[in-house]
Amino acid sequence: MQESEAKGQRLIALFVLGCLLFNYPVLSLFNVAADAFGVPVLYAYIFAAWMLLIALLAFAAESQR
Amino acid sequence: MLQGPVIVLVAFAYLGLLFGIAYYADKRADAGRSIIDNPYIYALSLAVYATAWTFYGSVGRAASDGIGFLPIYLGPTLMIALWWLVMRKIIRISKNNRITSLADFIASRYGKSALLGGVVTVIAVIGILPYISLQLKAIATSYAILLHYPEISMPASAGAAPLGADTAFWIALILAAFTILFGTRHLDAAEHHEGMVAAIAFESLVKLLAFLAVGLFVTYGMYDGVGDIFARVRSDSQLSRLLTPLEGVAGSYANWVWLTILSMLAIMFLPRQFQVAVIENKDERHLKKAIWLFPLYMLAINLFVLPIAFGGNLRFPDGSVDADTFVLTLPMAAKQEGLALLVFIGGLSAATGMVIVETIALSTMVCNDLVMPVLLRLKGLRLAERRDLTALLLGIRRGAIVLMLMLGYLYFRLAGEAYALVSIGLVSFAAVAQFAPALLGGIFWKGGTRNGAFCGLVAGFGVWGYTLLLPALVRSGWLPASLIEHGPWGIELLKPLQLFGLAGLDQITHAMIWSMIANVGAYAAVSLLGTRDPQEARQASVFVDAYLQGDTPGAPFWRGTASASELHRLLTRFIGADSADSAFREFARNRGLAWPDSKENALQADANLVYFVEMQLAGAIGAASAHIMVASAVKEEALSIEEVREMLDEASQVIVYSHRLEQKSRELERATEELRGANERLKELDSLKDDFVATVSHELRTPLTAIRTFSQILRDNPDLEPTERARQLGIVIRESERLTRLINQILDISKLESGNVEWNPGPVDMKEIVEDTVAAMSELFKEKNIELYKRVPERVPLVTADLDRIVQVMLNLLSNAEKFCHPRRGKVEIALSEAGGFLRVDVRDNGTGISFADRELIFERFRRAGDSVADKPHGTGLGLHICRRIVERLDGRIWVESGGAGETCISFTLPLAR
Numbered sequence: 001m002q003e004s005e006a007k008g009q010r011l012i013a014l015f016v017l018g019c020l021l022f023n024y025p026v027l028s029l030f031n032v033a034a035d036a037f038g039v040p041v042l043y044a045y046i047f048a049a050w051m052l053l054i055a056l057l058a059f060a061a062e063s064q065r
Numbered sequence: 066m067l068q069g070p071v072i073v074l075v076a077f078a079y080l081g082l083l084f085g086i087a088y089y090a091d092k093r094a095d096a097g098r099s100i101i102d103n104p105y106i107y108a109l110s111l112a113v114y115a116t117a118w119t120f121y122g123s124v125g126r127a128a129s130d131g132i133g134f135l136p137i138y139l140g141p142t143l144m145i146a147l148w149w150l151v152m153r154k155i156i157r158i159s160k161n162n163r164i165t166s167l168a169d170f171i172a173s174r175y176g177k178s179a180l181l182g183g184v185v186t187v188i189a190v191i192g193i194l195p196y197i198s199l200q201l202k203a204i205a206t207s208y209a210i211l212l213h214y215p216e217i218s219m220p221a222s223a224g225a226a227p228l229g230a231d232t233a234f235w236i237a238l239i240l241a242a243f244t245i246l247f248g249t250r251h252l253d254a255a256e257h258h259e260g261m262v263a264a265i266a267f268e269s270l271v272k273l274l275a276f277l278a279v280g281l282f283v284t285y286g287m288y289d290g291v292g293d294i295f296a297r298v299r300s301d302s303q304l305s306r307l308l309t310p311l312e313g314v315a316g317s318y319a320n321w322v323w324l325t326i327l328s329m330l331a332i333m334f335l336p337r338q339f340q341v342a343v344i345e346n347k348d349e350r351h352l353k354k355a356i357w358l359f360p361l362y363m364l365a366i367n368l369f370v371l372p373i374a375f376g377g378n379l380r381f382p383d384g385s386v387d388a389d390t391f392v393l394t395l396p397m398a399a400k401q402e403g404l405a406l407l408v409f410i411g412g413l414s415a416a417t418g419m420v421i422v423e424t425i426a427l428s429t430m431v432c433n434d435l436v437m438p439v440l441l442r443l444k445g446l447r448l449a450e451r452r453d454l455t456a457l458l459l460g461i462r463r464g465a466i467v468l469m470l471m472l473g474y475l476y477f478r479l480a481g482e483a484y485a486l487v488s489i490g491l492v493s494f495a496a497v498a499q500f501a502p503a504l505l506g507g508i509f510w511k512g513g514t515r516n517g518a519f520c521g522l523v524a525g526f527g528v529w530g531y532t533l534l535l536p537a538l539v540r541s542g543w544l545p546a547s548l549i550e551h552g553p554w555g556i557e558l559l560k561p562l563q564l565f566g567l568a569g570l571d572q573i574t575h576a577m578i579w580s581m582i583a584n585v586g587a588y589a590a591v592s593l594l595g596t597r598d599p600q601e602a603r604q605a606s607v608f609v610d611a612y613l614q615g616d617t618p619g620a621p622f623w624r625g626t627a628s629a630s631e632l633h634r635l636l637t638r639f640i641g642a643d644s645a646d647s648a649f650r651e652f653a654r655n656r657g658l659a660w661p662d663s664k665e666n667a668l669q670a671d672a673n674l675v676y677f678v679e680m681q682l683a684g685a686i687g688a689a690s691a692h693i694m695v696a697s698a699v700k701e702e703a704l705s706i707e708e709v710r711e712m713l714d715e716a717s718q719v720i721v722y723s724h725r726l727e728q729k730s731r732e733l734e735r736a737t738e739e740l741r742g743a744n745e746r747l748k749e750l751d752s753l754k755d756d757f758v759a760t761v762s763h764e765l766r767t768p769l770t771a772i773r774t775f776s777q778i779l780r781d782n783p784d785l786e787p788t789e790r791a792r793q794l795g796i797v798i799r800e801s802e803r804l805t806r807l808i809n810q811i812l813d814i815s816k817l818e819s820g821n822v823e824w825n826p827g828p829v830d831m832k833e834i835v836e837d838t839v840a841a842m843s844e845l846f847k848e849k850n851i852e853l854y855k856r857v858p859e860r861v862p863l864v865t866a867d868l869d870r871i872v873q874v875m876l877n878l879l880s881n882a883e884k885f886c887h888p889r890r891g892k893v894e895i896a897l898s899e900a901g902g903f904l905r906v907d908v909r910d911n912g913t914g915i916s917f918a919d920r921e922l923i924f925e926r927f928r929r930a931g932d933s934v935a936d937k938p939h940g941t942g943l944g945l946h947i948c949r950r951i952v953e954r955l956d957g958r959i960w961v962e963s964g965g966a967g968e969t970c971i972s973f974t975l976p977l978a979r
Contacts, residue, residue: 011150022136022325033305039295040295043308046139047368054361057142057356057357058356058357061149061357062354
């Protein structure tokens with residue numbers, strides 16, 4: 001039960017983080033007409049943040065502690 | 066290569082392959098070696114979320130909106146982070162209660178309400194119809210486009226074609242047949258469709274691979290990588306605005322947020338998602354992998370959406386090609402026949418996966434929560450008495466599948482043409498989002514009531530119909546356009562697309578805001594204002610406290626009567642004889658009993674068995690129907706509010722119990738104390754009895770010894786002097802008299818103690834008795850030289866007493882006084898006086914006196930003042946005891962006073978005669 005609870009709380013924290021990353025105003029910071037690695041900044045940001053979130057989710061969900 | 070027959074053949078071959086996979090998985094499941102009990106398969110089956118909408122529609126949306134398609138996939142990524150909290154609980158609840166569908170879940174939560182299950186089913190069916198029509202449209206369109214290869218032309222409007230020549234119609238029929246084969250070949254008591262899940266997981270792989278293939282081809286085959294595509298877009302004045310699509314207007318971010326929320330709810334409450342995520346889940350630990358694998362899948366399938374969309378925009382700049390078809394038309398334009406066919410199969414995968422799972426889930430709901438509760442209530446059908454209902458259940462489900470696809474087709478004909486794929490799908494998302502308050506509220510808030518859930522659902526769905534369904538029908542020309550432009554009856558405030566004047570938002574956001582306000586508001590308000598019945602309260606507790614329950618919650622709540630064979634018959638009718646038999650055998654074995662009955666350990670139809678049967682039935686026909694059926698078979702006694710409260714409030718029960726326990730232990734302590742006292746007393750009495758026997762023997766031996774000794778002397782010395790002879794004979798007589806007296810007294814005591822004395826109470830003259838007894842004793846007193854005084858008034862009132870007994874008392878007291886008074890100057894005084902309704906008699910002597918401690922003692926048997934068996938030559942030790950018994954029996958009192966200086970006064974009182 002202890003493990004489940006810690007896992008649940010970490011995942012909730014990631015949910016909050018995700019809500020911040022994919023929302024106004026953070027999103028508006030990247031909504032500019034510029035490129036990063038040949039890709040518009042907004043698209044590069046969203047996919048990078050998405051991958052980061054998935055990696056964190058994997059870590060939180062699979063961790064044994 | 067891409068002629069019609071080839072395409073059809075490949076499509077059927079693909080469906081055949083799917084069926085083969087499903088068949089294999091079912092066989093493995095029957096053999097107990099499930100292949101879907103695996104977190105990777107579970108995550109892949111969740112990807113049934115990606116339908117033709119994702120496969121074709123995302124590109125279409127991206128081509129016009131840029132990044133606007135993404136919230137649909139970001140939402141689930143966020144939501145799945147909460148699954149450990151929310152979905153795990155839903156899965157646990159569903160397994161404990163053998164939930165078969167979304168409608169079953171909500172109905173079950175709110176007191177197994179058939180009405181609520183029906184409402185949820187109706188909302189789900191109507192809400193999902195546009196979504197099914199979307200799949201039909203996607204397959205029909207992609208087939209039509211592929212058929213014209215190498216020419217790229219958009220198919221004519223579907224509404225124009227006659228029914229028989231319309232591909233979509235035939236596709237609907239084929240999918241219906243295929244779904245029936247998949248989902249309703251036989252009836253599974255647990256509603257598990259392992260074959261279907263395996264096939265869906267395979268389809269998820271196919272559509273992902275197909276999409277990645279076309280993405281890679283477009284990006285690196287047709288263009289020079291991602292950078293190249295974006296560079297070209299930037300140089301195009303028309304398209305460059307798509308690169309920063311989130312313009313600074315409030316509406317844009319609001320739409321983004323609401324689309325995210327909408328898809329967060331859709332990933333949980335679409336009937337097909339609920340089916341694969343909850344009902345088909347084999348182990349809640351699979352969630353751990355699914356939590357990151359599923360978002361990863363969505364990321365992968367979205368990577369190339371933008372390159373394909375922009376590639377399409379660049380390739381077909383004149384708008385002649387529908388952006389929804391770019392995925393297919395780009396490979397065709399590049400003359401890649403094989404890739405185009407793969408895309409078609411990928412799209413088919415996405416669409417069939419959705420249709421199969423969705424219609425199976427909906428048919429279960431229609432059967433269990435809409436049709437069966439009605440049929441079971443129709444007494445005229447006598448359904449409850451039919452022997453075998455499995456065929457009927459399957460028939461209803463098959464009918465529901467066909468009906469659903471035909472309705473989907475109808476919607477496609479009526480309204481589908483006017484909208485892009487994504488817009489159609491979002492309408493369905495908004496419909497299933499209406500389940501969120503009732504379901505999420507239901508598992509975290511005990512206060513949610515059936516009426517609240519009902520009102521919330523109806524209100525939310527009503528607003529959905531008004532703001533989304535109505536405009537769709539208007540746009541298709543089925544209702545007058547003035548309804549949208551000026552509102553009904555010309556009331557501007559009620560315009561369906563700008564309700565109460567809320568403007569500047571897109572249609573979906575607008576509808577979501579109003580429907581959620583109505584839904585949540587009604588749910589919360591009605592719940593807070595209303596009350597719950599016991600059944601609701603019990604279910605609320607079972608759901609909200611799911612983690613606190615064991616594996617079989619609820620069973621102890623049942624009270625009633627039933628017979629095991631009746632329950633077995635009931636189960637047989639719904640799930641067949643074999644399944645029912647094995648279920649009963651297992652249940653009996655788990656409890657160390659036998660089924661079929663053997664005499665010694667027959668299966669009792671107790672609460673556990675009834676609950677077990679209801680759960681088995683719930684697996685086949687849903688909680689609401691199962692409840693009705695079991696209620697018909699057993700006589701359930703209604704639970705009162707008080708009882709339920711008592712059962713639920715375990716804590717208070719324990720407190721009450723421990724209170725009782727404390728009380729009991731206190732009583733026990735008291736009883737032990739009393740027992741110990743009684744034991745002490747018994748021991749004392751026992752030693753007293755021993756003393757008594759010893760004393761009696763001793764007292765008897767003394768005179769006997771004297772008598773024998775003097776008799777021997779007289780016999781052995783015949784020549785004794787006459788005076789001496791007379792003296793010795795006198796002693797023998799005196800001792801005999803003493804012996805007689807002693808025996809008389811012992812007899813008296815035993816008579817008094819056993820209550821065998823005859824009492825003759827009557828008026829007695831005490832003065833006379835004193836005179837008589839003193840006269841009787843006077844000789845003795847004279848002999849011992851004792852002075853005797855009487856202080857008796859002139860007139861003495863009569864007392865109520867027994868004459869003979871009182872004489873005995875007086876004689877006893879006088880002979881006592883004679884024995885204990887001063888040996889040489891003895892003095893005894895008798896006094897009579899009257900006080901307070903009693904006559905008092907005092908007998909005073911001038912002997913050794915009695916110590917304070919002995920004052921009570923002397924009235925007990927064989928107790929004399931001074932004690933010790935050795936030094937008590939006088940008396941029997943019974944006299945005073947007899948006196949006390951007599952006086953107290955005559956309602957008087959006897960006591961001793963010692964005035965010090967060797968004076969002793971024994972007094973007693975007797976009541977005056979009336």
